[in-house]
Amino acid sequence: MTNVKKNIDINRKASSSSWFNGLVWISSFLILFIFIGLILKLLWGSQQAFATFGIEFLTRAIWNPVTQQYGAVSAVLGTLVTSLIGIVIAIPLAFGSAYALSEIIPIRISRIVTPIIQLLAAVPSIIFGMWGFFFIVPLMARYVQPFLKHNFGHIPILSALFSGPPFGVGLFTGGLILAVMITPFIAAVMQNAFQNTPVLLKESAYSLGATKWEIMRYVTLAWSKKAVLGGIILGWGRALGETMAITFVIGNANKIGWSLFAPSNTISSLIALEFPESATGSLKMSSLMGLGVILMVISFLALFCSRYLLRQSERKLRGN
Amino acid sequence: MDLSSASSQLNNSWVQKNNLVQRRKLKNQLFIIGALGITGLLLLVLFSILAILLINGLSGLSLFTLSHMTAPQGIKGGLLNPILGSLFQTGLAIFLAIPIGVLAGIFLAEYGNTRMVSLVRFISDMLMSAPSILVGLFIYTVIVIYLGYSAFAGICALAILAIPLIVRTTEDTLRLIPTTISEAGFALGAPKWKVIIFVCLPIAKGGIMTGILLAISRIAGEAAPLLFTSLGNSDWSWNIFAPMTSLPLIIYQYADSADDQWVQLAWTAALLITMAVLCLNIVAKSYLEKGLKNKRK
Numbered sequence: 001m002t003n004v005k006k007n008i009d010i011n012r013k014a015s016s017s018s019w020f021n022g023l024v025w026i027s028s029f030l031i032l033f034i035f036i037g038l039i040l041k042l043l044w045g046s047q048q049a050f051a052t053f054g055i056e057f058l059t060r061a062i063w064n065p066v067t068q069q070y071g072a073v074s075a076v077l078g079t080l081v082t083s084l085i086g087i088v089i090a091i092p093l094a095f096g097s098a099y100a101l102s103e104i105i106p107i108r109i110s111r112i113v114t115p116i117i118q119l120l121a122a123v124p125s126i127i128f129g130m131w132g133f134f135f136i137v138p139l140m141a142r143y144v145q146p147f148l149k150h151n152f153g154h155i156p157i158l159s160a161l162f163s164g165p166p167f168g169v170g171l172f173t174g175g176l177i178l179a180v181m182i183t184p185f186i187a188a189v190m191q192n193a194f195q196n197t198p199v200l201l202k203e204s205a206y207s208l209g210a211t212k213w214e215i216m217r218y219v220t221l222a223w224s225k226k227a228v229l230g231g232i233i234l235g236w237g238r239a240l241g242e243t244m245a246i247t248f249v250i251g252n253a254n255k256i257g258w259s260l261f262a263p264s265n266t267i268s269s270l271i272a273l274e275f276p277e278s279a280t281g282s283l284k285m286s287s288l289m290g291l292g293v294i295l296m297v298i299s300f301l302a303l304f305c306s307r308y309l310l311r312q313s314e315r316k317l318r319g320n
Numbered sequence: 321m322d323l324s325s326a327s328s329q330l331n332n333s334w335v336q337k338n339n340l341v342q343r344r345k346l347k348n349q350l351f352i353i354g355a356l357g358i359t360g361l362l363l364l365v366l367f368s369i370l371a372i373l374l375i376n377g378l379s380g381l382s383l384f385t386l387s388h389m390t391a392p393q394g395i396k397g398g399l400l401n402p403i404l405g406s407l408f409q410t411g412l413a414i415f416l417a418i419p420i421g422v423l424a425g426i427f428l429a430e431y432g433n434t435r436m437v438s439l440v441r442f443i444s445d446m447l448m449s450a451p452s453i454l455v456g457l458f459i460y461t462v463i464v465i466y467l468g469y470s471a472f473a474g475i476c477a478l479a480i481l482a483i484p485l486i487v488r489t490t491e492d493t494l495r496l497i498p499t500t501i502s503e504a505g506f507a508l509g510a511p512k513w514k515v516i517i518f519v520c521l522p523i524a525k526g527g528i529m530t531g532i533l534l535a536i537s538r539i540a541g542e543a544a545p546l547l548f549t550s551l552g553n554s555d556w557s558w559n560i561f562a563p564m565t566s567l568p569l570i571i572y573q574y575a576d577s578a579d580d581q582w583v584q585l586a587w588t589a590a591l592l593i594t595m596a597v598l599c600l601n602i603v604a605k606s607y608l609e610k611g612l613k614n615k616r617k
Contacts, residue, residue, distance in 0.1 A: 019513075020512070020513035020516075020517075021512075021513070023419075023423055024423045024424070024426055024427045024431070025427070026423075027419070027420045027421075027423035027424040027427065028423075028424045028427045028428075028436070028440045030420055030424075031420070031424055031440055031443060031444055031447065031483065031484075031487070032439070032440060032443055034447065034458075034480055034483075035443045035446065035447055037458065037462065038450075038454065038455070038458040041457075041458050041461045041462060042454065042457060042458065042461075044461070045457070045461050092358065093358055093361070093362060095355075096354060096355040096357070096358030096359065097355070097358050097359045097362050099351075099355040100352075100355035100356050100358065100359040101359065104352055104355060104356065105356075105359070113359065113363070115602075115605055116363065116366065117359070117362050117363065117366070118605075119366060119598055119601065119602075120362065120365070120366050122537055122538075122597055122598060122601040123366075123369060123541075123594060123597070123598070124540075124541020124542070124543075124568060124593060124594065124597055125541070125542075125543075125544075126541065126543045126568045126571050126572060126590075127369065127373070127541070127571075127590055127593070127594050128369075129572075129575070130571065130575050130586070130587075130590050131368075131369050131372060133575065133576065134372070134376075135368070135372055180365055183362065184362075211344050211345060211347070211348035212348055212351075212352060213347060213348040213351040213352065214344065214348070216351075234449065237449055238449060240451065241450070241451020241452070241453065241454070242451075243451070243452065243453045243543075243544035244543050244544055244568070244572065247572075248575070248576070268451060268453045268544070271453055271457070272453060272544060272547055275457070275460075275547070275548050276547060276548050276551070280465060288457075289457065289461075292453075292454055292457045295451060295453075295454065296450075296451075296454055299449075299450065299451055300446060300450070303445075303446055303449050303450075304446075307442070307445060307446075
């Protein structure tokens with residue numbers, strides 16, 4: 001018996017050729033190296049900026065290539081505001097479509113409509129940029145902003161948000177386009193979570209006389225809230241790093257103001273616009289790298305949270 | 321308490337209850353209509369994008385556009401070099417990404433559940449959703465600084481974006497294979513690598529193919545990581561260490577220019593890339609669906 005076992009062991013050792021194992025391990029290590037290299041290289045590249053401005057780099061509101069003064073605040077604020085506008089608009093859109101496609105529309109139709117809506121996720125981001133630039137921006141400039149200004153312009157806080165000439169570009173337009181881009185991602189996660197809710201729970205609520213909406217509100221949402229939250233944060237993480245679509249409609253101005261319709265900048269749009277024209281090793285390039293580090297930290301944190309939540313809900317599903 | 325007052329009380333509570341039921345029903349209907357409306361709105365958005373692309377892009381689509389290089393302002397140019405550049409860079413990037421992605425996917429699915437495996441899975445997931453412009457910055461610091469702007473740098477950036485997608489789909493499909501099948505292979509005395517290559521991979525072929533097609537459709541439309549890696553080039557050269565243009569880059573350069581011809585070319589390029597990406601996506605998804613149906617049988 002022991003002899004046989006030994007033989008098998010020898011056999012396995014001899015034939016489980018090390019070249020295949022080697023290749024598999026090398027590929028996996030390569031992924032680790034890329035990730036670690038990305039983090040280290042960005043930190044290394046931003047060294048000069050942090051050495052020159054210190055930690056104040058994070059709190060300075062200046063971005064002036066002429067006087068060589070750089071600070072991250074306006075770009076970081078732009079990124080946060082556009083992505084938050086995007087997520088606020090995207091949540092009802094994603095929820096509505098996920099609700100309709102998982103609970104209301106007959107499965108035969110929803111099987112056709114779901115992939116069509118998911119096609120939105122496949123459209124390249126630069127196409128959203130063009131769509132925004134040629135379609136949404138004029139719409140904003142001609143109709144939406146004048147309308148908002150006319151109707152809400154006299155209310156103290158809102159008037160500040162809607163102030164400025166109607167260019168059509170700016171934080172709000174950027175957020176709107178982000179919303180359209182991230183909706184399919186959030187909707188896919190939500191729809192999956194809704195469909196995974198145990199039918200027994202829903203049926204018992206039906207038997208108590210609950211309406212469809214009440215079941216969604218008190219049974220399905222309650223059961224899948226972690227996955228829903230995970231999906232929303234995943235969408236937010238995508239919105240944070242979105243570059244090409246935003247670059248077209250943000251207006252490129254490094255100002256901080258209350259107006260949602262003033263030209264502005266995000267971290268990624270600033271990098272896309274100014275990195276190609278900055279000299280290697282210059283303070284400007286280092287500051288742009290510093291912005292990249294900030295973007296990396298925020299978006300990895302967001303991705304980490306969403307992964308954690310989605311994992312937990314997966315575990316719950318398996319537990320059931 | 322006489323009979324009539326009791327009956328009126330009963331009546332009252334009945335009316336109240338009825339009101340409540342009606343309110344709940346109304347709320348239910350409002351939310352259902354809202355959800356349906358939102359779904360319609362999303363479809364409308366997709367169709368508006370496609371319609372705008374078709375209206376503006378089709379008029380510039382001609383044999384001339386497809387067979388001529390981009391030209392300086394004022395001279396009529398085409399899209400030949402961006403089309404070639406897109407094919408060239410996407411193709412090489414995916415060839416670079418396939419072996420790495422598939423092997424790492426095998427590692428995640430077939431090499432147990434050690435700490436190393438979960439670490440690689442975690443990092444691959446993070447890379448999958450990492451902002452693509454950061455990948456561009458990374459490649460700039462490790463390749464462009466030393467070799468200059470080149471198609472090679474762009475290819476590396478695109479490959480980094482494609483690898484996590486391939487890893488994920490490879491792992492998922494390999495995990496679907498019943499362990500009895502690979503155990504049958506082991507029972508015949510086949511070593512692990514033989515079981516994986518000759519038993520598991522052929523079964524998982526469809527799923528892995530889907531992942532590869534999805535990865536192509538994602539990186540083909542990327543412009544952000546190419547902005548400061550392959551830079552763009554108004555001419556064509558097969559030299560992998562020279563700058564190279566691509567359809568997304570040409571859209572970025574031409575779309576907000578003042579020259580009408582360039583804007584027209586940007587629309588045509590946008591139409592081409594969107595159609596290519598969407599078709600790839602549809603093919604990949606239907607491939608996946610077919611594979612699943614076969615499995616269910």
